[in-house]
Every structure is written in structure tokens, then in C-alpha cells.
Amino acid sequence: MRRKIDYELVLAGYEKYCLSSYGKEYLRSLNPGTVELESEYGCISEMITYIRESGIPDSDAFTEVRPLLGKVENGLVLDGTELLEFLKFFEGVGNLKKTFKFQRGPLFSQNLLATLTSRLGNYEELVKAIRHVVDEQGNVKDDASVLLKKIRTEYAETVKQLRHKVERFVSNYQNLMQELTYTIKNERYVLPIKANERGKVKGIVHGTSASGLTVYVEPEELIPLNDRLKVLLEEESREVTRILRELSSHIFQSAGHIKRDIEVLKRLDAIIARARYALEHNAALIIPSGRYLKLVKARHPLLAPDKVVPIDLELPTDKLGMVITGPNTGGKTVSLKTIALCILLAKSGFPVLVSESSRIPDLKVFVDIGDPQDILENLSTFSGHVVNIKNALEMADEDSIVLIDELGSGTDPYEGSAIALGIIEELIERRIKFIVTTHLTPIKLYAMSHDKIVTASMEFDPESLAPTYRILMNVPGASHAFEIAAKYGLPENVLQRARKHLNEDHIRIEELIKNLNVHVSELEAKKRELEATLREYNKQKRELEEKYKLLKVKRVEEFDKEIRNVYKEIQEAKRNLQIALQSTRTSSESLIKKRLKEIEREEEKVQALQDKIEKVMYETAFQKEERSIEVGDFVRLVDGTAVGKVVEKKGEKFVVDFNGIRIEVKPEKIVKVQTKPESTVEVPEQGRDSRTSMPRIPLKTNEIDVRGLTVEEAVEKIDEFIDQLVLSDFSVGYIIHGKGTGRLATGIWNYLRNDKRVKSYRFGRPDEGGVGVTVVEV
Template identity: 35%
Template sequence: MFERAMHLLEYEKIKKQLWHHAASTLGQKQIETLKPENDRKAVQAMLAETDEAYQVLRMRGHLPFGAVTDIRPFVKRAKIGSTLSAKELVAVGDVIFASRVVKQFIQETCDESSVSLPIIQSLSDALDPALDVGKAIRRSIDEQGYVLDSASDQLREIRAQIRSYESRIKEKLENIIRSSRTQKMLSEAIVTIRNDRYVVPVKQEYRQAFGGIVHDQSASGATLFIEPQSVVDINNHLSEKRAKEKHEIERILAALTAKVAEEAERLLNDIDVLSRIDFCFAKAKYAMSIKGGLPKLREDGRFKLKKARHPLIDPQKVVPIDIEVQGDIHSIIITGPNTGGKTVTLKTVGLLTLMAQSGLFIPAEDGSEMNVFERVFADIGDEQSIEQNLSTFSSHMTNIVTILDNVNEKSLVLFDELGAGTDPQEGAALSIAILDHVFSRGATVIATTHYSELKAYAYEKQGVINASVEFDVETLSPTYRLLMGIPGRSNAFEISKRLGLSEAIIQEARSLIGADTAKIDQMIASLENSRKEAEKAEQEVKRIKAEMAEKKAEWEEKIAQFEREKNQRLRQAEDDARAKMEKAKQEITALIEELRQWRKEDKPVKEHELIDAKTRMEQAMAALKGETQSLELTYKKRERKSFQPGQAVKVPRFGQIGHIVEKISDHEYLVQVGIMKMNINASDLEAAKEEKAEKPIVRVKTSAAPVRSELDLRGLRFEEAMHRLEKFLDEAILAGYSRVSIIHGKGTGALRNGVKKVLQNHPRVTSSRLGAYGEGDSGVTIAELK
């Protein structure tokens, strides 16, 4: 179904990249058998397991897989009665404990995460590590495959005896080599081993004088390795104990192998599950390495790629492309200069299709959609066959015949330089006929060509669209950008002029081409100019929006600063007024008390004392009255005013009319003034006079276009998405919704994090959470409103 296309699109190179992300040979073997599927449910399941592994890596950063090898051959040998080696048993133990670690890790992740991970959870649940066997192996054998003394009491005792005999032998031999009598007989004063026996190196001429058993000699024959007679008996006992040690080790390994055989089915199941888990996480790691995204699947022959990148091209050099087949469009005809990127575009679409149908994320932005094709056909490159003595044209035509015999409405067909290698007029006619035939079968087609006739074909044929790769005449180089809806042109005259060809020759050449061709070139040039002007205008709009956003933030900060300073000054004035009032009250109280005291004492009061008391009383009363008025003014400024959402209000300090968006607190409101929203104290607002004809300030959506409780942000730029979200929340609150859904997709998580931040900071959002199973999972956030 895909073999030839996989070869031409270099699918094996993708598998090689993926292969390096596997943690074990288990995952690598799964990757080696990976192929695209053509059943949507199967593809969806493959992508789902990749997505879940991706979520785990995003949350935890890694998977503690450990050292795991394929133990299936060992387990099968154990089942038929063979004894496993110590290192093979260590490998079995490693798998058992890796199963336990992976199972525990996934279980903890699922318990701590709010994201549903049903596939990874089920794989974890399927792991059933035989811990008793693993512990028995760990107690008996170390990581290097050495059988430990603790493996059995008999082995411990035997090895203790071995060490005792070795110590006695070394002691005797040390005495020999240190003896002044024997030192002259030795080549070197060392103890060594030959044939598992302890020996010393003796000079040839002292053979008879030294005695003992000769076990070896040097290459020159000058040195003999002799076991002295004094240690022969001890060496014999040592050899016996070593034989017993070997027998006991074999018995221990056989016993451990029997335990492995008893748990063979559990072990084989665990290795299969670990293999699948490693494969899933290898796909997730690869997705992260290429900054891939999860595509939406469809089955109607349509697709949409946003900022798609060819995964085999250097990420620093690749130019992302936007390409789609939507609506009534079935085919795309791509034209443009050589080395401009036409073939790369073709291969990008084909390879990303194969990747998606293999359960791999694709290097494209969120919002990309891939169709699940039954078959993918490709005719790409110069495959001239020397063995079959076929020309380039014949080779291509042989392949095309095969395609035409098998294509249907569930096929993707990729033609590179259709009709090339023969007479241009005949090649163009043949290309149109081939495209018509494939089109009539309902297949999705992308073709590259140099033929001008195919530009007109795409323009006139319903369901076919032109596209081109951009060429910069100024720099005489391609930009590798794909332009949908605009046919390419050769630019031969412009390039020749830039390279210095005579204007007279160029004008003569222009006169030789047909009027229709000249008109087409003029039309294409006009379209290109219009496109560039539109792009320039779009950039200018973005710049202005950025400046406005910056100015808005600047003014909001100034307003907030003004509010803080104003409130601080009001509080200070209020405190000062209270302090002065208190002082005046104290003075009046003291004066009254003084007068009462005079009255009690019946003390005669002089005239000047009465005048002085009266003056002090008047001053204190004036001060009290003044501070009371000051405090009343302060309260007046802080007077609570009540406004309703949607009510028109005037902001005197701006001289502007706005409307209330929502009430933040008893003395503060969120007010929309023009394009700006700001928090303003109620004391700084006045109810605006409304004309009867303009009374409904709040524009409530009619039943013909009601406010929806769901917002889809997929495919939007981050800033635009956040702006729409704020506007949506305002409308939802005015509409009286208590719960809304925001669709942001899964992808890299940037959009989801932005949504989360906005919801956390919004005063009318009481809580938010990611969607549950059936609600969109982590691609949707549910917000509760008050």
C-alpha cells in the first residue's frame, strides 16, 4: 500500500531518527517493524498512545526505564530445562525490577495528573513483576554476574575453606621466595598461578635442586614454573574445594532458572508490555525533538498543514509552509523555478502523511489536519533504469501506469515534474490527460510542473488550484515560500536582465512569445504585487496593534498609579482632618472644663479672661467646622455610587463616555472607554445622560446570533487568541452563562497556559479545569463563572 512511496519519501530515515530515542532494544525492535496504517481507528489509537506518553514526558520530564534487554530467549530456554548463566539471570532480574519501577512511576503520574491517560494506565496495569524471583536473583548474584557467598550456606562454607587453603599456600610460598637459600634459584621472587595451581618461577639449572612439580616453562626455556612439594597436598585440597564450589554454583543457577521457568508467562508478558511502553515513549521523545504536534484526523481526502516543516531538513534552514486541500479542491498544481522548493513541498506533504498514519506527531503547528489515506502513490525524481534500458520518461510512465491502475478516491497521489522528459507540447497534453483521469477517480493530487498549460488547467478546472514557490528576482534566489492560489512564472526575462543581458535581446524575446503567455505572466506579476502589498499592509496592522497594546498598557499603568496616589492622598487628608477635629474637640472640652471650674470656685473672672476664653472657643469651633467640611468633602469623593453592567457612564477626568463592563467591588468598576478597559473608582464616575433612541447601551446579541458557550482558539496567534478570550468572557458573563468551554488544542501547551493565566486573573472566573474524558481532554479548558 505504501512501500514505493515510503522508499521515495525516505520514510526509513524517519524510523532511524526514531530508533535513537528508544531506551532499549525492545523499543528498537518495535520501531523496525513500524509501518503506516490505513484504518482511521488504528491510526487514532497509535496517535493517542503517543499523545499520552507526550503528556507524561511534559509533566515528569522522563521515564525511568533502566537497563532492560530482551530476555525472551532466556525465558524460553528456561522453560525447556536449560540452565541460565549468571549474567542471563541478572538480565531477568533487571527486567523484573524495571517493570516494578515503571509501573510505580506511571501509577504515581496518573494519580497526580488531572489529565486522563487510559492507554498508558492500562499498559501499567498489565505489568505484573515477579518480585520474588527478582529478589532471589539479587540475593544470589551481583550486577556483574558474580554468584555471591550469600547464595547458599554450602557455598559460603566452601569459599571460607578455599580462602583458608589459599592463605596457607601463599604463606608457605612467601617463606620460600624470602629464603636466602632459594632466592638465587628463582628467576623472580614472586608467586604466580599455572593450571590453577600456585607456583614459583625457578631457573632451569636449579630444577633438580629445587624439587616439586613442573607446570609450565617460559618461551626461552630458561624459567620453569614449579609447584614446590611442600604445597602440593594443600593445592590438591584447594582444587577439590574449587570443584565443589563450581558444582554448588551450578546447583544455585539451576534453582534460580527453575524459578524463572515457573514465572515464564508473567515474564514474557512484562517484556512485551515494556517493549510497547518503550516504543510509545520513543515516539513521544521524537515528537519533542522535532517540536511536533498532534494532527486532527479526517477521512474526506482533505488536509491542512500549518507551518509544516520537512523533518529531514536542518531545522535552522527549513522554511515552513502552509498548504491545504479544503472544500471542493481535490488537486494542487505547483509551479515555479528549479531548486525553488516544489519537490520539497511535495515530499513534505507525503512524508507527514506517512508519519501521521504511523502514529507519529508531525512537525507542524496546532490546528493541522491530516487525512487517513488508503494508499499513497508517488512519482518523484529521476529513476532512469539502466538495467531495463528505460529513459527517464519511460521510467516515469511505467510508474504512472501502475498508479493509474490502482488509484481510487481514498488515495494520495504525488507527481513530481509530471510529463517531463519528452516534447513539451506532448508532455503538457499528456499531463492534463493524466490529471483528468486521476481527478475523475476522486483521488487527492499534488503535482509539480514547468508547463504553462497546466497553470491554465488549474485556473479553469473546478476542484484544482494553482500554487507556486516564491522567487526573489532582486537576489536571484528562491525564498522557498509556498504561495497558494498563485501560479508561478519563469522570471526568465527579469533574471536575464539582472544578469546583464541586452535590453534589445530581451525585447526581441518578448515579441516572440504569444500574446496569451504575456498576458498570463502580467496577470501573475499583478497577483504577486497585490499579495506583497497585502502582506506589507498586514505587517503594518500588526505593528500598529502592537503599538496600541503598548500604549494601552502604559496608560493603564498611569491610571493605576494615579488611582493609588489619589487614594493615598484622600486617606492622608482624612487622617489629618480627623486629627485636627480631635484636637479642636479637646481644646473646647478643656475650655468648658476650665469655665466650670471657675464657676464651682465662684472665682471672679476678669474681662480680659472672658474675652480670651471666648476667642479660644470661636477659634476651636471654626477649626472643628472647617475640618468637618473637609472630611465631608473627602467622604463625598468616596461616596458609593451604584452602577449596573452595561450602564453608560461619564469619566470626567477623561471627558469620555463609556459603559460598565462589570462591578469589581462596592467602590470599583471595570469600565470600557473606547478600546480600553480600566478599573475606575465609583467616585470618579457619573451616570451619563442617554437619549431615548440610544437607551440600550449594551448591545445584546439577538437570537439570530446568540453568544455561544464555547470558544475555539485553535489556529490563532497567541495575542489574538488572548484578545478573543477576554472578549468572549465579557460576552458570556453578560449573557448569564455559569460555565463556558475554551478549546485550545493540545500541541506544545503555550496556548493552554495562556488561557489558564487569563482565567486565573479574571475576577468573574471562580474556577477552571481541563476537560475530562469525552469533553476534549487536555485540549479543552472548562471555566466556571459567577
């Protein structure tokens, strides 16, 4: 089946976004029924968000190390360059773990990627060991071991001594030498002596030049040093091999972990590939369910984006089949392949080229598409179709969909129509979903009269005499055979002769269908215009809503800036008051009272600004329906779970009855709930005492969650958190307080603006949690 719908070619389109062979292997292993779709699509969704914000993750972890791992498992020793490949892999794995460990934002609430990458091993010790032993060129360092350093130091000293002797020899025997230099033969330092002067130099001959004029002699005084160099080289080789073997052994001991990590990396690479594909092609993540098929703006993956015409079709749950008709080359076969690919890809965990409003059924797919004739099997086109359909009928059940291209073709049209209708009736009786394409008029008429079948057709432009490749729902299609024949040059007299052989009923039916197609095409064109207008409206609406939210956040930050300025004025007024109190020249109480009133006015300003912040936070956090409160509504306190009934409105406040206890509250302190709750008794949380401080422990994460705490409790924890933050390696911390009414956030900001340890603070960006998080820099 995969071959018939070009599945392998489509799969290659996803594979090209993989960072390694790991991901390609994983993608090829995906099949319907073998994938936990919620987890897979959740990971892809998180990866899409990450790539939008931060780009493609570090690819070093996807270094191919399996051949090297096989070498280690076979007892072989890795060389320096091979160890560098493992180093790249180990460091890449560590980077990936760090990358997703601290991911924040709404789509990372499940932390699926963090959970997945947390399974990766810790290779810090191996990284240190390799870096200690191997340099960036793959050479073993002198400091790799004490013995190696000693050997190389002695070797360098011996070479120095040897060269000194060579220089002295050259200086003393210049007339005997062919060239005033030395060379190395058989790993020994030798001198080029003139052949006719050989007898004047005592030593060992290691060869002659091609001309025979030069003899390469190792003088006697160089022999002990050359011998020592050779011994040192052998000792160095043994020590290097020992070091490399020891490192290879450590990697061998981690082979099991590495293999398990590679399985994780396969999936992760495949997740990255599918996320990149979804971003580049605007593909949707849709989990198949039920029996409802609805494709909106569906595109075939192999067609060029600038040429493909998206299709829309719908096969509801209460309908069993669809019959698609229309002219040749109109796109019926491509449409069937698109449908099959959408279902199979979605069931295998791939993003599909459809709009997010599409619905894909959880059904097994059976197809008969293309020309199935086989010379070796002695099958004609018709008999090949019959074999495919027979196999589909044997295996399909109510949880299946059967896709058949050109049903009833390849044989006599009259008999082919009868067989096609028999197949359709069998599918309907067994409640098997199906979509078929055909040219045969009896099948069109049968579909139009059956309440379980949806009719559809490929749109045809009567002016250009060309197909548009769009699907028109609930309307049969004409074949347009005469129009197409005329377009491609068949003589008019031949067409006139042909028309005489058509019966009047057939001509009348074809004309009715053509006229219906024209009207439906006009309606579809108007519908597309309206949809485009609606999309533009929704886009502008979303943009305005985002801008509105940003403006609210900006207002809160402006209020905070104003509060800080007022605080400075209060502090200045307090200093002036202290001076007045301490001054021996001040005897009048009026000046002191005046200063006190100034301070009180400034503090009232602060309270007014804090009330404004709470109101803005309240409007940002809750929908208008939740904030529209009337007498008689049931409400809950936004900072708690207690629910009561609004019994009265007093000025700007509401009177709320909480199980017989009536209190007056501001509108921004309560939010409407739909139904009256069952009476509950709040049980105090055990083991919680805000007066008891926990012993201080080292800071492991740069975030703290204070949601659900009172302002006093939160401030106490934040004070300790900032202390630890200052002493840690972190310079930035995240305080998670939630949105709510803003009371908790306001209290925290009141505390932060007076804390000298805090350099700056702000609300989180959208990817950091928005106004539900305060980011502090110490």
C-alpha cells in the same frame, strides 16, 4: 513510494530518540491502517506531559536481553554478568510500572500509560534471587548457598594452612631456594628451588624456568593440601554451576512473560521517542479524518529548522485537486514531499511538523515524484512518469490522493500538456483527490477556469530574483524563466532574441500572473504580520489567565490561613471563659457574657471567610456564562443534579422552583443550564448508609475520592483514610474532592486544620489535579 519521499531518512530522525533497539523495531513496523490512532496518540500525549514534568523515564527496562533469553531457551547457563543484565531489565520493568501507576493530572484522566505498563510482569522474586546470588561485579556470592559457603570457608582455611607450611619451609630451606616466595603451577602451590639443589627436596617437579636455573617443586608436605584445594575448587565449580543453572531455569520459566513484556516495551520506547521528537521539534498530534487537507506551518523533517520555510495550503472537501505552479528551484517538489509525509506519518501514528490547527485527510497516498528513468528497464524520464501515473490510476479510488510532480514534463510541451489535461480530467471524473505541480501554461489556464481545482503558486521575490519557498493559495504562478536566466548570466542579447519567439497572448498572461503574484505576496506578508500579532496576544492572554487562576488559589490559601488564626483566637477566648467560670473570685455574669460575645464574633469571622472561599472556588470552577443568572433561567445545584427555574430575586439570593418546591439559594450555589430537563425522580442510592463504617483494611493507595459525598460523609471517610495513612508507608495523601462550589473542599479544610495527625495540607499543583485535589502530609 517511501523511497521517492525519503521516508526512511525521515524515520531515522524519529529513531534517534529511541532508548533501545526495541523502539526502533516498533517504529519501523508502523504503517497506515495498522495503528489504533486514538490510543497511540493518547499515549504519546500523556508521555509528552510526563517528560515535561519529570524528564525521560528510567531506561533500564529497555536493556537488550533477547540474545541472553535465546541462550537460556537453548539450555545454556548464564554467568554472573549476564544475570546482572537481566537484573537491570527486571528492576527497570518494576520502576516503569511504579512510574506510571500513580501519574496524576488532566491529561492522565484516561491513564493510558498506566494501563499499558500494568501489563508488564512482576519480577520481584527473580530480582531477590539474583541479588541473593550475584554481587555487583557479577561474581557468585559466598552466601548463595549453604554448601558454597561451606566449600569456600574450607578452601580459605586450607589455603591458610598451606601458606603457613610454605612460610615454614621457606624459613627452614632458604639456602635451597632461588627466591624466598612461592608460585602457582597447574593450580598447585610450588616453590622455586635452585636446580643444583633439586636432590635435597623431596617432592614433585612441575617445571623449570627458561634459563634452567630454577626448578618448581611441590614438596611432599604440601601435596595433601594442594590435593584438597583442587577437590574444593572442583566442588565449588559444580556448586556455582548448579546455582547459576537454577537461576537460568527460573528465567527460562518466565521466558513467555519476558517476550510479552518486550512487545510492550517496544511500543513504550516508541511512544517515548515520538514524545521527545514532538517536544524538541514542536510537532503536532493529528488524527487523520475525512477528505479535508489543511496544512498550517508545515515543515519538511529533513530540512534544517533554521532554514526551512513552513508552507500553508488548503484543499477543502468540496475541491478535488490543486495545481501548484512557479519557477524551478522554487520548492514545488519539496512541498509535494512534505504533503505526502504529513499524511503517511500521521496515519502511522507519528507527530508531524505542522501547526495544531492543521487537518490531515484519511486518504491513501500515491506519488510520482523525482526522475523515474531506469536504464535497465529502458525507461526514459517521460515513460517512467507514465508508468508511475498508470499504476496510480489503476489502484486509486475516491479514498485516495495522487501527488504528481511536473505533470506533462519530459516530452513535447504541446503534447505533454494534452496528456496532462487528460489525466486531470480522469482524476476529476473518478473523484480522486490530486495535487500536481507544472510549468505548462495550458494546465494553469485549465485550473484557473475549473471550479473543482484550486490554484496555487510558489512565491517569487521580483527584487532579489529568488524564490521564497512559500505557497500562495488561489493564484497561479509565473515561471520567471527570463529573470532566472538573466540572474545566472545568460547574455541580454540572447534573451532579447528569445522574447521574439513568444506570442503576445503568452506574454500578456505571464505579465498578469506576475502582477497578481506581487499583490498576493504583499497581502500574504501583511497576513503573516497580523498572525504573529495575534499569536502574541493569545500567548499573553493565556499567561494572564494562568496567573489569574494562581491568584485565586493563593486567595483561598490566604483565607484558610486567616481562618486558622481566628480559630486560635476562639480557642484562647474559650480558655479564658473556662477560667472565668471556674474562678471562685468571679461572681459577675457580665464578664462571662462578654467572653461569649467575643467567641460569637470570631465564629462569624470564620463563616464570612468560608463564604469568601466558596465564592472564589465557584468563580474558578465555572465560566462567566454559567454564572450569569437571571430570572427565568434554568439552573442546577452545583452539588447535585436537581434542576429548577429561577422565579424571583430576593436581595442577594435567588428563589428557585424545583418541581413545585421553592427554595432560596445564594448565587454561588447554582449554575445555569441551557435547556429545561425532563422531570426526573431521584432514586436514593441503595446500600449507602453514612452511619455504617466499613471494616478497616490495609492502605493500598495514597489517594481517596470523595466527590459526590456530603461534607459529613466525606469527613468520615477521610478520618479513616488518615488513620490508615499514618499507619502506612505513605507520608503524603491525595484527597480528590473536585472543584464545584468549594463547599466540599471548605468542609474538608475545616476538618484538616483541627486534625493533629496532619502536619500540613495544600491544594494540588497543576500536575496533581489543581484545586480539585487537596494534598495532605501526615
